[in-house]
Amino acid sequence: MLKLGSRTVLLPVDLQLAFDRAPWPPRNNPASDENGLALLAAWRRKGWPIIHVRHDSVEPGSTLTPGTPGHTFRPGFVPREGEPLVTKSVNSAFIGTDLDLRLKRIGADAVVVFGISTDMCVSTSVRTGANMGWRMILAADACFCFDQKDLDGTVIPADAIHRAHVATLGAEFATAVTTAAILKAVDQPQAA
Incomplete structure (x- = not known):
């Protein structure tokens, strides 16, 4: 059982x-935002720690460049007062940031990860965190990814990419579970 x-x-x-x-x-996964908002609501209700991650691109012309419309948080995902924000310019939330130090200062016992995209920044952050010794939990249905072309130009559907990444992350780097399983664990009585 998830603890x-x-x-x-x-x-x-x-x-x-x-x-x-x-x-x-x-x-x-059009339900990813709804699932992510449910996780945020549960953590806020419990008063548990939340650390938001935002990509601040340094690549010319990026849609994630600070000051551009695309850099803005999606509706409902803006950090609230007292919820820290880590900004990054690479795929991993741990590289070039103070995330590891923040987790240590909190005394974190696990990290529940969700967001965009399953195969890029979510996967890289989960893998890095696991390699650094953190117990990583992937909220698989609160993530999404995109269609991608392979070497011969064939489009691999986003759902296939998502499923493969959830499987590999769950096999080696994280406990991969649904939002419903996480919400159930949030509401379980905690041992003293």
């Missing part, structure tokens, strides 16, 4: 508007 508690940190990754418009290709 969570007051030192389990919620890590929403890159929940920004850019991903809803060109040049981003078609995506999967």
Whole structure:
């Protein structure tokens, strides 16, 4: 059974508007925002720690450049007062940031990750966190990814990419579960 508690940190990754418009290709999982908002609501209700992650691109012309419309948080995902924000310019939320130090200062016992995209920044953050010794939990249905072309130009559907990444992350780097399973664990009585 999944065990969570007051030192389990919620890590929403890159929940920004850019991903809803060109040049981003078609995506999967239209329920991801709803599931992510349910996780945020549960953590806020419990008063458990949340650390938001935002991508601040340094690439010329990026839709995630600070000051552009796409850089803005998606509706409902804006950090509230007292909820820290980690900004990054690479795929992993741990690289070039103070996330590891923040987790240590909280005394975190686990990190629940969700966001955009399953195969890029979510996957890289989960893998890095696991390699650094953190107990990582992936909220698989609160993530989405995009169609991608393989080497011969064939489009691999977003859902296939998502499923493969959830499977590999769950096999080696994280406990991969549904939002419903996480919400059930949040509401379980905690041992003293």
